[in-house]
Amino acid sequence: MTALTLTGVTKAFGSTPVLQGVDLHVPARTLTAVLGPSGCGKTTLLRLVAGQGRPRPPQHRRVGYVPQEGALFPHLSVAANVGFGLPRRARTAATVASFLELVGLEPALGPRHPHELSGGQQQRVALARALAPRPSIVLLDEPFSSLDAGLRESTRRAVAEALTAAETTAVLVTHDQAEALSMADQVAVMRQGRLVQLDAPETVYRSPSDAGVAGFVGEAVLLPAAIAGGYARCELGSLAVRGAVDGPARILLRPEQLVLSPDGAGVRARVRDVSYFGHDAAVRLELLPGGTEVLARVAGHDRPEPGSEVHLTVAGEALAYPATGDAPATILRPEIPATP
Amino acid sequence: MVATAPSPAPVRRRSPRPPVLLVVAGAVVALLTLVPLGFVAYEAVQTGWAEGSRLVFRDRTAELLWNTTRLTAGCVALCVAIGTAAAWLVERSDLPGRRLWTVLLVAPLAVPSFVNAFGWVSIAPRLDGYTGALLITTLSYFPLVYLPATAALRGLDPGLEETAYALGLGRFATFGRVVLPQLRPALLGGGLLVALHLLAEFGALALLRYPTFTTAIYDQYQSSFNSAAATMLAGVLVLLCLGLLLAELGLRGRARYARLGGGAPRAVTRARLGRATAPVLLGLAGLTALALGVPLGSLVRWLVAGSSTGIDTATLLQATGTSLGFGAVAAGVTVLLAVPAAWLAVRHRGRLSSMLERSTYVSSALPGIVVALALVTIAIRAAKPLYQTVPLLIAGYAILFLPRAVVTVRAALAQAPPVLDHVARSLGLGTVGTLRRVTLPLIAPGLGAGAALVFLAVVTELTATLLLSPLGTRTLATEFWNQSNSLAYGAAAPYAALLVLLSAPATYLLTRQARRATG
Numbered sequence: 001m002t003a004l005t006l007t008g009v010t011k012a013f014g015s016t017p018v019l020q021g022v023d024l025h026v027p028a029r030t031l032t033a034v035l036g037p038s039g040c041g042k043t044t045l046l047r048l049v050a051g052q053g054r055p056r057p058p059q060h061r062r063v064g065y066v067p068q069e070g071a072l073f074p075h076l077s078v079a080a081n082v083g084f085g086l087p088r089r090a091r092t093a094a095t096v097a098s099f100l101e102l103v104g105l106e107p108a109l110g111p112r113h114p115h116e117l118s119g120g121q122q123q124r125v126a127l128a129r130a131l132a133p134r135p136s137i138v139l140l141d142e143p144f145s146s147l148d149a150g151l152r153e154s155t156r157r158a159v160a161e162a163l164t165a166a167e168t169t170a171v172l173v174t175h176d177q178a179e180a181l182s183m184a185d186q187v188a189v190m191r192q193g194r195l196v197q198l199d200a201p202e203t204v205y206r207s208p209s210d211a212g213v214a215g216f217v218g219e220a221v222l223l224p225a226a227i228a229g230g231y232a233r234c235e236l237g238s239l240a241v242r243g244a245v246d247g248p249a250r251i252l253l254r255p256e257q258l259v260l261s262p263d264g265a266g267v268r269a270r271v272r273d274v275s276y277f278g279h280d281a282a283v284r285l286e287l288l289p290g291g292t293e294v295l296a297r298v299a300g301h302d303r304p305e306p307g308s309e310v311h312l313t314v315a316g317e318a319l320a321y322p323a324t325g326d327a328p329a330t331i332l333r334p335e336i337p338a339t340p
Numbered sequence: 341m342v343a344t345a346p347s348p349a350p351v352r353r354r355s356p357r358p359p360v361l362l363v364v365a366g367a368v369v370a371l372l373t374l375v376p377l378g379f380v381a382y383e384a385v386q387t388g389w390a391e392g393s394r395l396v397f398r399d400r401t402a403e404l405l406w407n408t409t410r411l412t413a414g415c416v417a418l419c420v421a422i423g424t425a426a427a428w429l430v431e432r433s434d435l436p437g438r439r440l441w442t443v444l445l446v447a448p449l450a451v452p453s454f455v456n457a458f459g460w461v462s463i464a465p466r467l468d469g470y471t472g473a474l475l476i477t478t479l480s481y482f483p484l485v486y487l488p489a490t491a492a493l494r495g496l497d498p499g500l501e502e503t504a505y506a507l508g509l510g511r512f513a514t515f516g517r518v519v520l521p522q523l524r525p526a527l528l529g530g531g532l533l534v535a536l537h538l539l540a541e542f543g544a545l546a547l548l549r550y551p552t553f554t555t556a557i558y559d560q561y562q563s564s565f566n567s568a569a570a571t572m573l574a575g576v577l578v579l580l581c582l583g584l585l586l587a588e589l590g591l592r593g594r595a596r597y598a599r600l601g602g603g604a605p606r607a608v609t610r611a612r613l614g615r616a617t618a619p620v621l622l623g624l625a626g627l628t629a630l631a632l633g634v635p636l637g638s639l640v641r642w643l644v645a646g647s648s649t650g651i652d653t654a655t656l657l658q659a660t661g662t663s664l665g666f667g668a669v670a671a672g673v674t675v676l677l678a679v680p681a682a683w684l685a686v687r688h689r690g691r692l693s694s695m696l697e698r699s700t701y702v703s704s705a706l707p708g709i710v711v712a713l714a715l716v717t718i719a720i721r722a723a724k725p726l727y728q729t730v731p732l733l734i735a736g737y738a739i740l741f742l743p744r745a746v747v748t749v750r751a752a753l754a755q756a757p758p759v760l761d762h763v764a765r766s767l768g769l770g771t772v773g774t775l776r777r778v779t780l781p782l783i784a785p786g787l788g789a790g791a792a793l794v795f796l797a798v799v800t801e802l803t804a805t806l807l808l809s810p811l812g813t814r815t816l817a818t819e820f821w822n823q824s825n826s827l828a829y830g831a832a833a834p835y836a837a838l839l840v841l842l843s844a845p846a847t848y849l850l851t852r853q854a855r856r857a858t859g
Contacts, residue, residue, distance in 0.1 A: 073763075
């Protein structure tokens with residue numbers, strides 16, 4: 001199995017730069033998610049890897065490709081789709097069945113035609129088809145974006161399991177941060193044609209390289225602070241920080257780090273409103289007496305009443321960024337763009 | 341930074357540069373389709389203003405223009421009235437036997453207009469001039485309005501009409517203020533199609549002795565081979581066609597509004613005809629009797645009469661064979677030419693593909709007589725060995741029917757998106773393998789349908805066949821023409837009957853296509 005290394009990839013359409021000096025290393029047998037908003041160049045990057053930019057002789061192309069919506073050949077049965085890339089002799093019922101099982105599908109689906117399958121099944125067949133010729137690397141281009149929420153989660157899991165079982169190196173392009181964080185071994189965050197961070201999912205979430213990345217991979221609270229000796233003084237009190245240089249800074253907290261209690265220690269805050277999701281709830285709070293707005297996530301059964309007064313403490317460390325100018329407190333939320 | 345960031349959509353949709361071979365093929369097709377128009381323009385310039393205006397500004401031209409205009413205006417008005425009323429009755433009223441009527445109201449398209457004229461003239465010889473021409477062209481062409489009108493009505497949400505009723509409007513007010521405005525693009529489009537057909541109509545009008553530009557061009561050409569006069573008349577005719585084309589182009593943008601949504605999920609509440617049922621049924625039956633009954637009845641009558649004197653079976657078989665052969669070759673050639681045009685249009689949108697699209701679009705509006713005249717004159721002057729040959733005839737058919745083939749091939753290619761090619765290539769296939777295992781199987785049905793349409797159109801084509809077919813060549817259309825022109829109605833009838841039989845499947849295919857396009 002093969003690793004994939006790209007160094008200094010640059011690409012422009014006319015005078016419009018689309019990729020600018022992208023360095024990407026994908027270790028063998030891992031799944032890397034390329035995450036970015038639409039138009040950040042991630043699909044172009046994928047196409048370059050797939051060799052669609054400039055064609056290569058087919059025998060050198062050991063790259064499997066799973067496009068959006070699956071793109072199964074509509075004139076062929078499921079079995080013929082799966083066996084499509086195999087030499088004629090290798091297209092046996094047993095081989096096809098083994099790849100259908102690999103992606104968690106019944107081999108009995110073989111004689112069906114693509115239009116008789118659900119969206120999730122089509123995606124799995126598309127993956128089986130890509131895996132069948134045993135490619136050294138598989139590229140997945142937003143393969144789940146056309147599925148509805150219930151199907152998306154189960155299909156993601158089946159795909160991740162199949163990729164692990166096949167011991168394939170994989171690159172997944174997505175604009176969905178939950179997908180990138182839950183599926184990938186490492187996440188490559190792209191913005192405006194540049195690779196801005198390449199790290200394990202937890203690192204990307206806990207230590208985003210800048211506020212933009214932080215907001216893109218999850219909700220965040222940004223507060224102005226002054227750093228001294230490993231501690232940040234801000235409206236939430238004195239907090240332990242990482243990555244700090246003494247002086248003025250902005251600190252980043254994830255909403256689940258804000259802990260609410262009815263009384264006791266911590267800063268006083270008033271509950272402005274609560275968005276209840278069942279398993280958890282997002283609570284917008286107003287710090288007293290200043291009125292600065294912050295966001296907390298609490299377990300569903302622990303949600304406070306709107307209008308009530310609570311006490312706020314912070315769990316874990318805050319992350320500090322050097323302050324540029326006079327930045328006010330902000331709440332960042334990932335905006336999930338419409339499917340491009 | 342944000343302002344200069346690339347917007348995603350254009351980057352994704354950017355088409356790859358087409359291969360050189362495809363570009364060359366596309367350019368050849370574009371040039372071929374532009375031959376007739378280029379010929380007319382070249383001739384006009386060559387003739388010069390003085391001679392040209394002497395030939396154009398004559399009483400004769402004024403008379404032809406008046407004839408053409410009043411026939412077009414009258415026929416379009418009647419077709420729109422009949423087509424709209426029939427469409428509303430079938431789609432929105434509780435008319436008994438609606439399924440039967442949908443078939444009967446489209447069926448007149450299967451009777452070529454010159455066969456329709458033959459049917460009428462052969463039993464009512466005094467039917468000619470404006471009245472006859474108006475009657476017969478209307479009976480032949482009203483389905484061209486009826487079809488888009490039904491499609492538009494079917495796509496119209498009945499909720500709009502229910503809302504109008506709820507707001508207190510009556511049946512007629514609802515139709516006038518809600519339905520009709522929604523139908524306007526479909527009706528205008530259908531009316532323009534009728535007008536284009538009328539400008540190109542030759543056979544029926546010649547049989548009815550109603551002189552218009554087409555018949556005059558034909559006479560001029562037959563009597564004297566006076567190409568300057570014929571070409572100048574053709575020039576005026578082409579200008580009329582282009583005018584209509586511009587009108588259609590202006591309509592296209594708006595036409596979309598009539599096609600909201602894929603179809604109405606709600607059931608239609610049909611208007612009760614009540615006491616009007618009997619007169620309405622009588623009216624539709626009368627229309628069908630005139631449009632189908634008379635021509636088919638007269639055909640049967642002449643078949644019976646003709647068989648008593650004996651049918652020349654050998655010639656009939658020979659003509660049928662020739663027609664089918666021409667049809668098959670022309671279908672193959674035309675579809676072959678349509679593939680690069682459609683491929684460029686679907687896969688490589690750009691300057692060349694839009695030019696190609698426009699040139700086939702323009703040539704689709706040119707009457708057969710203009711195309712034929714252009715090819716004949718060019719052959720006589722510049723390519724004598726081609727004159728009176730089958731290849732020239734096939735070229736004429738290809739120019740005339742390329743647009744139909746392009747439409748079907750395009751639709752088929754749209755079913756084979758490029759992502760399937762990418763997948764096939766990622767699975768190790770080369771260009772040839774991808775074509776053989778993915779693209780061709782996917783577009784084969786479309787190629788077949790396109791070929792069938794062209795085949796059937798060629799077999800029943802009259803005008804270009806008369807001018808272009810080699811001396812002594814007998815096709816169904818030319819044999820029919822010679823017999824009916826020498827008033828041998830009994831001898832013409834078997835040819836007419838075969839032409840109707842061959843038109844029927846084309847009508848079915850075109851109807852289905854129209855439903856799919858608008859429905």
